[in-house]
Amino acid sequence: MMHDPTQFFSLKMLVSLTCGSVMACSSSAETASGGAGEELEPWQLAEKTEVWEPVPSKVEVPSGAPPSDAIALFDGQDLEEWEAEDGGPAKWLVEDDVVTVARRQGGIRTKRDFCDIQLHIEWRSPTDIKGMDGQDRGNSGVFLQERYEIQVLDSHENETYPNGQAAAVYKQHIPLVNATLPRGKWQSYDIIYTAPQFDADSELESPAYVTILHNGVLVQNHVKVQGKTEWIGEPSYEAHGCAPIFLQDHDAAVSFRNIWVREL
Ligand code: MG
Numbered sequence: 034m035m036h037d038p039t040q041f042f043s044l045k046m047l048v049s050l051t052c053g054s055v056m057a058c059s060s061s062a063e064t065a066s067g068g069a070g071e072e073l074e075p076w077q078l079a080e081k082t083e084v085w086e087p088v089p090s091k092v093e094v095p096s097g098a099p100p101s102d103a104i105a106l107f108d109g110q111d112l113e114e115w116e117a118e119d120g121g122p123a124k125w126l127v128e129d130d131v132v133t134v135a136r137r138q139g140g141i142r143t144k145r146d147f148c149d150i151q152l153h154i155e156w157r158s159p160t161d162i163k164g165m166d167g168q169d170r171g172n173s174g175v176f177l178q179e180r181y182e183i184q185v186l187d188s189h190e191n192e193t194y195p196n197g198q199a200a201a202v203y204k205q206h207i208p209l210v211n212a213t214l215p216r217g218k219w220q221s222y223d224i225i226y227t228a229p230q231f232d233a234d235s236e237l238e239s240p241a242y243v244t245i246l247h248n249g250v251l252v253q254n255h256v257k258v259q260g261k262t263e264w265i266g267e268p269s270y271e272a273h274g275c276a277p278i279f280l281q282d283h284d285a286a287v288s289f290r291n292i293w294v295r296e297l
Pocket of ligand 1: 173174182184185283
């Protein structure tokens with residue numbers, strides 16, 4: 034009599050689902066007992082590795098909007114969550130749900146401090162690039178804890194040193210690929226950041242780590258941050274606590290929108 038392969042597969046799948054694997058199930062079931070010589074059923078064995086606490090809190094994920102547990106840092110309305118580099122009101126230009134760098138007015142930083150975060154930010158390179166190449170073309174930056182720069186740059190057909198292109202941890206980590214869209218298009222960074230830890234003597238206990246998706250593409254995979262971003266010289270750490278997110282004015286009219294953060 035011929036075996037029905039579909040039936041065999043279904044039976045195997047059922048055993049696999051309840052026991053993890055046919056081998057593990059049969060060998061465990063044969064040897065396990067519930068005490069006093071009582072044999073345990075497979076489902077009783079399976080229960081031993083079920084973890085029921087803690088129950089994750091429910092997060093709403095509305096289409097086109099931040100998750101319900103996110104802090105909206107810029108939702109198109111105003112810069113209430115931000116201040117200027119010198120501490121006064123943020124001077125960047127808000128129009129049509131978008132905020133744009135006010136060139137040579139300095140950067141802006143969040144009024145709140147952050148440690149470990151998931152950050153979503155969308156940005157758009159300016160289309161007027163006359164005479165601007167390399168690091169001069171659409172340069173801005175997302176500074177985590179005001180110190181560690183994730184480069185924002187128009188890296189579409191624009192040669193520069195790769196550890197300074199878009200989505201680089203500036204001068205520390207070259208992105209795995211170049212996922213940059215042409216200037217004028219909206220792009221996104223999704224950044225998962227683990228802050229550095231320092232001991233009571235201000236010595237580095239554990240460095241910062243960062244993972245970045247650029248337009249949904251993994252470009253930095255849990256890379257170790259080597260210290261504060263430096264334009265000249267080697268990076269190093271200086272002890273600090275939770276600190277703001279800073280957006281750079283690099284004399285280019287880069288725009289941002291839909292900025293939200295989740296504290297981890
Ligand atoms: Mg920059």
